[in-house]
Structure formats: C-alpha cells, structure tokens
Amino acid sequence: MWRTILRRALSLIFVLFSVTFLTFIVSYLAPGDPVRNMMGGRQDPVRYVFLRHLYGLDQPWFQQYATFVLHLFQGNLGYSFKYPERPVWDLIATGVPVSLKLGLLALTLSLLIGVPVGIFAAVHQSTWKDTSIMGAMLALYSIPSFVMIPIVWVIDLALYKAGLPYLPVAGWGTPLHVILPVLVLAAANVGFIARIMRNSMLEVMRQDFIRTARAKGLPERLVLRRHVFRNALLPLLTVLGPATAFLITGAFVVENLFAIPGIGYLSIQAIGQRDYPVIQATTILLALSVVLMNMITDFGYTLADPRVRIE
C-alpha cells in the first residue's frame, strides 16, 4: 500500500516537473522580447539592462529554469511582465478561491444532470429516446460558450426590459451572480459527461455476467440496479479527471465574458500579452489540480474495485 503511494507520489512529482519544464520551455522559446514590450517601445538602454537583470533574463536557460523551480518551492512565482514589479502570486491569489468555487459548482451540477441522462440513454439504447437525448447532449457540447453567452444575454436583457425577474449579466459577489456562469459552464460539460456515462454503461451492460443475470430470469430493473449501476459507477470516477480538465478550458471564456475575477480571467489576458510568469503560474496551478483529481480518482478506483491493481 505504501509502496503504491510512494510510487504515485513520485509519478506526481515527475508530472509536475515536466509541466513546469514544458511551460518554461514554451515561454523561453517564445518570439518577442518581453522587456522591450514592457518598456512600451521607449528607448532606454539603462532601463533595459536593469529590467533584464531583475527578471533574470540575462542568465542562460538552464540557470533560469533552476531558479524558476527553486522559487516555486519557496512559493515565489516571480514578477509579472505586464504589471511591472507586481508579484505574480499577488495577482492570482484572489482568483484561486473564485475559480475553485465556480469550477466545483459547475462540476457538481454537470454530474448531477449528466450522469442520470447518460444512464437513461444507455438503458434505452438505440431507441428514439436515446438518439434524441444524445443529440441534445452533443449539441450542448458543441456550442462554444462564447456563442451561448450572448444568446443567454439577449434573453436576459429581454426579461429585464419586460420588467420580469432577471439574473445579473456579469460580475461576482452575490449568490445570484453565480447562477448564469455556472449554468453555462456546466452546460457543455453535461454533454461530455453524459456521453462518457452512456459509453461506460453500455460497456458494462455487454459483459457476460449481465447476460448471465438476465439469463437467470432476473427482471431488467433488478439487473440494472444490482449489477449495472455498481459497476458503471466505477468508470464514473475516471470521468472526473477529464471532466475537470474540460471544465478548466471552458472556464476561460466564461470568466472572461462574465467578468468573474478568477484565474481564467487573468490567464486569457496574460496569454494575449505574453505575460509569461503569469501564464506559467496559472498553468502549473491548473495542471496541479488536474493531476490531483486524477490521483484521487485512481485511489478511489483501487478502493472501489479490488480487482484493479495500480501499476
């Protein structure tokens, strides 16, 4: 048991190391000179040298990377390029709980809806119910959020103008502000989850022991309840990892358009402005959360299914 935990932990460290390395390399190889960009086109050689030194950009790449990792351990995420001399942690610290809240709520909602829908579709496989529901799920999955949001806004605005109760169109701070963004974020994920649930249900349903149960004369209802569900819920755990990852990319657009002060909000701007320290910091944080989620689900899997042995 401990050996597996140790191995898992090593694996985690390896993955984190590679994530930091990848982000570092991408930033390092990026075209453009961040210091020059910071100076906004003004010519000042003294300042140029000063800034390059401040950001450690005058060191060779491996030294930069070593410093980077060292600082990570100290919790120092460096200084932002865009907001000169502002520590990156300052910038994102407030965003973390916000994104966390938004993400967890959306995840829960999409699971609550996606799982039963997926099951329903699997049970009614190949009937019109299955096809139409899956069609709807796929439609939700394929409509980008940046299309859904303006549509939602048009409807909301119409409600406002008609004097009917409406929801706040943007911002953060009260429970009401949470509703629209969570709905939009969950919508695409619902499709994703429903699909996966349906597939895993179908896989389980094809297993021989199900056939045996049916052959024994067990009513379908009981077959489902006693055998299919238990076994289909296990693959549900594996859904959590990819679902979280999916949620994160969705959050970028949602936070941006709804003006929600989370990590995605900052990231988009950072990417556009090539604010590499911020990009690195947020990428690492996001990767960390996905990795942790994967670890949790892996453990959950081992606990739930004694047949599985972690490699």
Place this chain on the structure above:
Amino acid sequence: MTDNANSVEQTLTFRPWWIYFLRNRAAAVSVVFVLTSLFFALVGPTFYQRLLPAEQRNLRNGVYQDYDVINGTSSAMHWLGTDYLGRDTLTRLFVAVRVSLLVALLVETLNIGLGGILGLLAGYFGGWVDMLISRAADMLFAFPGLLLAILVSAVFGSTARDLYGGTGRLLLVATSLSLVSWPLMARLVRSETLSIKSRDFILATRGLGASNFRIIVRHILPNVTWLIIVAATLDVASVIVSEATLSLLGLGIEEPGASLGLMIFRAVSKLERYPMQVFIPAVAITTLVIAFSFVGDGLRDALDPHSRRIS
C-alpha cells in the same frame, strides 16, 4: 461462453459488420450527412460560382469584398447572405467545413500514427518502453485540455505563418491539437493490447516461434483496429470544437481564410442585429459534431467484439 474461448481472430459473426452499422439509423443517417457535407464542401463553391456568368463569378468566391452588401441578408445573388466585409457566406461556409474536416483528418492521422503505434508498443513490450511512453502520455495529459494547444499556437503561430503562410497555420493547429489527443489514443490502445496480449492464442503463436513484429502486426493490430477507428472518429468531434475555440482566441485559421470558429467569432458581437451570421456556422459545427459522434458510436456497436449482438 467466455471471451477466451472465442478467439477474436475468428469472430463468431452472423452478419458482416456494416449490416449492424446500417441498422443503427442514427449512424446511417449521420454517415450520409458527413459524406454529403464532404461532397458539398469540395465541389460546392465551384458549382455555386458557375451558376453565374463569368464576369460576376468573383462576387461569390468568398473573399471578394462587396462593400455595398455588407451584412446583407439572403438574396438571389448570395443565397446565405454576406458577412461584415461583404463576402459570400455560403462559399465561406463550404470552405470552412473543408478546413474543419481537413484539420480533423490531419489530426486523426497523427493521432492514429503516433498514439496507435506508441500504445501498441507500450502495451506489448511493457518494461521501460511502457514506462517511457506512459510517462510522456501522462505529462501531456496533465495539461488541462486545450491549454497546451493554446500555448503552442500562441507562441509559434506567427513563426509558422512567416515561414509557411496560411498552410503553416493550418499545420500548426493540427499539430498542437494532436499533441493533446494522442495520449488518450495511446492509453486506450495500450489497455486493449495488454488484454489481448494475455490471451491464449498469443501464447500459442509465440510458442510457434513467431517474431514480435509478426505477432504485433498480424495478430494484435487487427484486433485493435476497431478501437483505433472508433476512438479516432469520436475524437473528430472534439477536434472540430477545439479548432473553433482556438479561433476564438485568434490562434487558429486567419483571415482571409474561413473556419467555422472564425466565422462565429467575428459574428458574435453582432448577434442581436444579424443572428443568422452566427447561427449558420454554429449549426454547421453542431451538426457535424453530432454526425461524427453517431457514426463513431455506430462503428463501435458494429465492430466492438464485446458488443456483438447475436440476433
């Protein structure tokens, strides 16, 4: 009746796979839809333009800007209206579908080539080969969804265009998308390879003195082909959506090229005034995604040896 006794190499078929496939109505309709779309995407523009006398043809070529009909609605000359620069929407739609399908093709080719082969090798050889490949896959898995694709496109996008023009961008998008897709394929193929590897008939073949290469190519590969095909088809759906998202961030196909994501992105801000400009490409994306998903599901139902319905 267990799987082991049923050597998958000689499956107990009562009917060829495509009968099962065609029985699935959703899949059948979807295949027709996909093929029709492909056909229209390829030859549509030519016919559409040929309907006009020679000197007027460029009005419908999708890049010519006719300033007098900016944001025009559907008319005799422009069947689906025009966009914000007066370019014909129908032609651009055809071209955009072409691009989406082309990107999907490229990505899946890379996916199959890279992910399929690596998955096979990892599953078959195990040991350090497996460890190396699995760690590499994990590393890329840790990157939440599109984040890596976004980073790569953001950083190397302009270089790609400088060196190779519009095609360069296309290739870059395809490459970055496949970077995030192949790990999943590899994982799936690896699992299936592992389970096949342990079967009796493999043991037997090895006992007969077959080389590794022969075993992989002649015995394992045919049995994972269905998995590869199904996984690739299902992945197409997410590639189409990912490409649209990259365009939102300005990292995908650029003007004057057309892509479904780009068309939507440009039109979204005018949603309230010209909703059709958003709906047309959005509906295109949604239907393509749904179609490919149904086709993938249908293929899986028809090809997956575990799911063969005997009726």
Place this chain on the structure above:
Amino acid sequence: MSYKKNWNLVISAFVIVGILLAGCAPTKSAPTAAPAAGGTLRWSLEGINELPALDPPLAGASQSVGVISLVFEGLVRLDSDLNIAPAGAESWDVKDGGKTFIFHIRKDLKFADGSPVTAEDFAYSLNRAFSPDFANGNAGYYLSNIIGSTDVTEGKAATVSGVKVIDPQTLEIDLQVPSVYFLYQLTFPASFVVSKKAIEANPTNWTDTAFGTGPFMVKEWKHNQSITLIPNPNYWLGKPQVSEIEMPFIQDPATALKLYQTGELDIMGTYNFPTDQLPSVSASPDFKQVNQFFVTYIGFNNARPPFDNVKVRQAFAKAVDKATLINKVLEGAVVQADTLIPPGMPGFNESAAKIQELSLAEAKSLLAEAGYPDGKDFPKVSFTINNQDPNYAKIAATLQQMWKENLGVDVEINTEELSKFNDDLTATANNPTDAAALSFYISVWGADYPDPQNFVSQQLRTDVGNNNGHYSNAEFDKLVDQADVEPDQTKRLPMYQQAEQIALTEIGWLPLYYGKANLLISSKVQGIVVTPQGLFPQGDWTKVTVGK
C-alpha cells in the same frame, strides 16, 4: 421500464452544492447607511481585469491614468475646456522665455489624511518619479526637459538639479530648452504629489489605500475585481458631493454594455466600447459620441524601397477610398482623418483635408511614373498589423483589395501579436534597411496633451523617437524646431500647419481615421462633460452629483 436512481449519490451531491452556495455569502460588506446627497457613481473600467498601476510615476495605461487623476493631483490640471487651470499651485510665473517656471503652492493645501503639503512634497515626488526605481515609468518620457532629470535616472545624482525648493510655498523648475507646452506635460501623472509619510509607512502596498491631493481617495481595492473611491474631505475645492465611486474592472466591453443596459452601471465606454453594437445603442439619449485625439494611420518605411519613393507612397494613398472604408466597412464608428492635427486641437487645419483625396487616375499614373505601370514588377510587400484591435483586420483586408483593384499591386497581410509588433517597430526604427524591418503598417497615436507639438514634431521630425518610419524632410524639421520654442501661440500654430502640409503631401504618414469616444452616461449623473481628452467634471468634482 423504471429504475431507481442511486439516491445516496444524489442527496450527497445536493448537500455539497448547498455547502458551496452557503460559502457564496456576499463578499461585499453590507452597504453603509444611505449615502449623502451625492449618490454612488458606478463607472466601469473596460479592457482590463486589474488596474495596472496606481502609483503616479508608473501610470501608462489610460485606465491607470483615469483613476490616478481622481486620487492624485499635481501643480496644474486641465479643465473641461482643456485649458490649464491651477491645482496644487495657485499661480505661477514663467521666466526666461519659457525656461524657468516658478510655482506658488497653495496655502493650506493638505493631503487627504490632513497632513499639510508644501513645495518639499512636490520636490520629493518629482525626485522619486525620476529615480532608477521608476525608470520604467512615464516621468522620463514627459518631463525629461527638466534639467538634471536624466542624471537621477542614471544614478548619477540623488535629486533633480532643475527642481528647487525656494521656500515652503515656492517651487522653481528649470528646463533645458524653453517650452510653451511644459504646463501641459505637468498635467500628466508623473509629477503628481504623493505622500512621503504614506509611502514610508507601507512601501510595497501603500497604493491599496492610496490618497493624495485629488478629489477622491481609495476606500477599497478588490484586486482583479474593482476599486472603490470615497471623497477626500480635505480637497482644496471642497469635499465632493458624490458619496462613492465604484469602478469595476471589466475585461470585455460587451459585458460592460450589458451591465449598463441592466442598470448596473452609470457610466460605461470610457476606455473601450463594443463598436459592433453601436447601431443598436446610438439612438439612446444616454449615448454620447465625441471625437478623440487619437489618430490611426498607416506608417511607411521611408528609408527602404519601394516606399522610399515618394511617388509610390502617394500612389498608395490616392488609391485608398477612405469614405467607403469608414462609412461602409467600419460603419461610421470613426471619423475620417486627412490631417495630422486632429479636429478640436489648436492648429487643426480644415483646408489641409484635400491633399490626400482619392483619385484612381492619379494613383495609377503616379505608380507608373515610379516605374511600376499597373503594378508590374512591384515587389511583394507585407502590410503589418497587430491583433489588438479587431478593426485592423477588417481595414487590412479592405485595403488589400483596394490596392489590388486600383493599382494592380499584391499586398500580403501580416498579423502579429502586440509584443512582436512592437519589437518589429523598434527594429524598423533602429535598422530600417534590415530585412526584419516593416514595410508599412497600421499604428495609432493618442495625444498625451492637447498641443500640436505632440502630433507634428514628436511624430515626424527626423530621428525623433516616434518616427519609426524615418520620414525626413529638412524644411519640415526647420519649421517644427522653430515652432517648438516659439512662445507666441499665434505665430507657432501656422508653422505647424505649414509643416503638416509638407508631411501630408509627401505622405510621411497616411492618416486613416480619428477615434471617437463612445459612451453611455446615465441621466442621473449631473455635471460631467465629455471632451476629446476624456471625461472631465464641468468645473470641478465638487459639483458632480448622481441622482436616484
């Protein structure tokens, strides 16, 4: 067939959701007792998700300048007619033909915390602005004319020799060359007075509760979300009536528009407006549109073929149908620009407008004279734009077609991210004949202060920092050099206009359009005026109120 759901899972999920929602208690504290007569002003800052800087020497982005101007003040300020008005200094004397300025500091001038402000504080602020810590800031850019300022930035001196404290109420500033527009340069944040006490008490985070001598002070800065200001009780003009200004940071202007439309904002559009939605909004009585002192232009690399040939530049200029571009493609969201000096700025010359008129016949003949009849053998050129402004892509595509149709020339569009674009622009400035230099590009210039020097000399004089395209004309240089030091406004303006004629005829730049400020201001807000340089109070901030 029916089946039961796994109720345990569902129930526990609801519990989780409940807990999470409970955690969503409003993060704002309960509103204080009903605000005084003035009301709360909700004013959005679009285009950012966090205020870049609140420390005056670091002000760069217009949003920073906007907020800083509410909290801090300098020696002088701009009034709603864009004239210089007293602020920290109640009067001043100009000596030596514009080389020496003596400022008389207002008696009883106080910081918002009650501490008195003297000439010492102004000197402290200026020295600080020039110190190496702020070498990245804007002081060096706007105020480098002050004697001894660069010495401080380079670390050679501790204080600026040109800034002298004569007595607690008198401050003297000496310039290297006489300057009529120096006072305008002082309206920019670099020179605003800051509290030494506050900075020394909290060196890293003093801006979180910033205050100065401006009409307002910071109540709360919710990072990545908003900043809230309250009146400065010690403001020298009197305490403002507005009880609170709430300024949320809204990245996407479309979001800000929606917020305004649902009654969540009183002013929006100051920094960015979703121009695509203009037609649906322009009929509203709340809508205000004012020309801005921003000119978007096409810059040419005058030092490298093919654009080193004035005829080629003229041909390209005359082949552009600006009217169609602006009215049809950009849907009239901006104003066509045919001059360097924008309308509303002193020196604007209406009659200069006809020089770059569309003329296809002339364009073709000019190109032929330059050696490329009908575009034959014309080298492949790249038209470079950055991807910040969504309009640029539209403009580039339109111009590409116009040049193809009207001149027979093939132009490639090259879109770059802002950072690469800036790099390339610098490369063009430093090494115009280098392969990496740009051929022609779209760029934009916004007035730092409402004076023609900012648009003429500072942009196109030979080898001036902003003259990335290396336009050079001896006659032009002579005229602007004279105009820059001429104290008499009636004499200097015509000089700028003459210089402008030269530059326009030779197409140093090809101006495309002037920006328009598009704003929505609720009728509840009284006393605010929209000017080409931004929003100003009519008179001053004490007279602004927000009704119910």
